[in-house]
Amino acid sequence: MTAEHLDGNALAGPLGEIFAVDVTAATGRCASCGQAGPVAGLHVYGPEPGLVARCPGCEEVMMRLVRGPGAAWLDLRGTVSLRVNLPE
Amino acid sequence: MRRRLVWRAARLREVRVETSTARTLVLEVPGWPGHLAGQHVDVRLTADDGYTAQRSYSLAAPADGEVIELTVETVPGGEVSPYLTEVMEPGDQVEVRGPVGGWFVWRPASQAPVLLVGGGSGIVPLMAMIRERRRVAARVPFRLVYSLRDPERRYYAEELRRPDPGLDITYLYTRAAPDGASRPAGRVTPADLAEGGWPADFEPDCYVCGPTGFVEAAADLLLTLGHAPERVRTERFGPTGG
Numbered sequence: 001m002t003a004e005h006l007d008g009n010a011l012a013g014p015l016g017e018i019f020a021v022d023v024t025a026a027t028g029r030c031a032s033c034g035q036a037g038p039v040a041g042l043h044v045y046g047p048e049p050g051l052v053a054r055c056p057g058c059e060e061v062m063m064r065l066v067r068g069p070g071a072a073w074l075d076l077r078g079t080v081s082l083r084v085n086l087p088e
Numbered sequence: 089m090r091r092r093l094v095w096r097a098a099r100l101r102e103v104r105v106e107t108s109t110a111r112t113l114v115l116e117v118p119g120w121p122g123h124l125a126g127q128h129v130d131v132r133l134t135a136d137d138g139y140t141a142q143r144s145y146s147l148a149a150p151a152d153g154e155v156i157e158l159t160v161e162t163v164p165g166g167e168v169s170p171y172l173t174e175v176m177e178p179g180d181q182v183e184v185r186g187p188v189g190g191w192f193v194w195r196p197a198s199q200a201p202v203l204l205v206g207g208g209s210g211i212v213p214l215m216a217m218i219r220e221r222r223r224v225a226a227r228v229p230f231r232l233v234y235s236l237r238d239p240e241r242r243y244y245a246e247e248l249r250r251p252d253p254g255l256d257i258t259y260l261y262t263r264a265a266p267d268g269a270s271r272p273a274g275r276v277t278p279a280d281l282a283e284g285g286w287p288a289d290f291e292p293d294c295y296v297c298g299p300t301g302f303v304e305a306a307a308d309l310l311l312t313l314g315h316a317p318e319r320v321r322t323e324r325f326g327p328t329g330g
Binding site for chain 2: 004005006007008009010012016017020022024038040
């Protein structure tokens, strides 16, 4: 990708609207290449018309997040799994 | 389980000028729940016609009760930053939401030495870590490598000049170095990070923050120097901010 990107840290607020835990510190695995790493390390493009997070290894899309009036759309088909640390 | 993320009113209490294009906003936020060093907030502006614009800014200091600090660089033509840096006056209000972000944070309980690498306004969350270390009187040693265009771009100049035992600072100037500087102006090199940082076998936690190009270059250099990828945390600021 040639456009300037931010990273998954920028998803903290928008994902924080949806989830009760901080997802940016979770480990996500890419459905395309299998690389695993912190959501904070994804390459993020946006914010308009929505946030698109790509794998830093293969640049395939792992997440899309669009905030509309009264609802948010989260597309996770590019993510196999999210490992979320939960202190006991 | 944490509290639901809500927008809160924030009232500007005080402004500190950092450079000709950046200033620190001291904001009173009733109900602020506290935060970790390195976390950020979303700031939302609402126009008279209801149009809203929001941007994310790093918190520059530990919370002082319900008072928080942000340092904002003007992005020319930006929707949010020119208001914050040029228009907003003490007593004016914006909305903030946070704190958010649990990855690019330093916790005082951590025992590892710390290397902070900041490019330009990427110093802001790193300064929050430096101030938190001082606030809790942590014994963990910190090193800061601060890359900036020229000496006039330096944030927190006076505070960083004061001695802070256990904190070593290296300045890297990319365009114009001060008279008498031993290092010529130029981009960050492996030698800069080897001399200004820690040997990889000390297993320091590395925090790299700045514009995307700077972060990728500096993080790659740290990996080349042998630092483990899981010990190199990055946060990119981009021109899509503003």
